[in-house]
Amino acid sequence: MIETGTDSRSTVCLSVPGQVIDVSDVSGIRMGRVDFGGITRAVCLEHVDAIAGEWVLVHVGFALKKISSDEAGELRRLFRELGIDAEDELTEEPS
């Protein structure tokens, strides 16, 4: 019943859980590096109170919600099973 694939990315709907590595000020905006199962991306943390080590639900580079680590692990595992994990969601860099 359940299959995996690589083309299920839906950037304007999905939100992806990740773990905050660090927090910094970038041009006056609270940003952070967030780890998505081995892939690291810059994420805007301005509207969540997450600190390093905590987990956030991220949508198009913007953290929507701080979530518990167990919740994130649960979601991350499921996203990986779906084939719509960090690799699909996060590899598009501005060229």
Next chain:
Amino acid sequence: MTAVPLRDPARIQALARAIEREATQPWTIMEVCGGQTHAIVRHGLDEMLPKTIELLHGPGCPVCVTPIEQVDRALAIAARPDVIFCSFGDMLRVPGSRTDLLATKAQGGDVRVVYAPLDAVTLAKRFPEKQVVFFAVGFETTAPAHAMAVEAARRADLGNFSILTSLVLVPPAIASILQSPGCRVRGFLGPGHVCTVMGTSQYEALANIFRVPIAITGFEPVDLLSGVLSVVKMLERGEVGVDVPYARAVDPDGNRSARELVERSFEVCDRQWRGIGSMPKSGLRLRPELARFDAERKFDVAPIRAEESTRCMAGQILRGLKKPLDCPELGRGCTPENPLGATMVSSEGACAAYHRYRLTEAVAS
């Protein structure tokens, strides 16, 4: 917290059996979000339900409902030699009246796929001699990220960054569907990530005004079937209201800080929805004080007359009046490679989901 097996077959089957036990009469339920549609069709969840429970697919695919006029404006702006046009990848093959962004890129337009709206602001800083335009599509989930990009450009006093806005709001669409003649929808699966931002109060209001049950759900089989079960239970008991099976991602108050950012940046406006038409107060546009970041004002592309394919029934599908298998063009005159309408282009579109997961069945019949 104990991990919840959201895709555990035994749990999924148990939910399906519970729904069958609860349902004593036919009910039609609409899932609002395109991501939910994709998951339902992909996992065959609709086929696990008793035949009396019908799932209709709603208008919650932002790529699908971006109006053709706005796609044509994007194409006109992207073709300009002084512009770097940035977009989510989903938008590149959405057909305008005559072409799409991918073709514009092939013809020399500087069209770039970015992951985050803030990436486009970075490009604007890197290329001060260019005008960088971001195609800001999405629902309430995506609005904060767009607002943040404009806020970053404002703080950096960038004169070469703007957004082409096509932001839409879910509650007016639900209200419109419930008010439309021939509406068969009796309950809704509400959009989880929209409510992560917005909270649940708007859906409480909808439930009370229209006397319908709404379950705010996520995107996994157990989430979705939990939502169906919740709605069926409420329907059978004659109850209205909002249930939140997706509580792990949705607080009743949403993300107040992100919402305030959106309110500072955008104002509510009437908005055209592709396939559906204009709906009052169903969209967001930049506030007048941020007009310098509005691509529609910056570039003279406003009066565009667009033409939809007359063979495409996306409008009826988006309103829950038809399903993709009702369309004679599915897989024949309309494919992901050569789409007639946007419900086939986006991975969240109902037609794309049916084409990928149900086409064999359609051809066989």
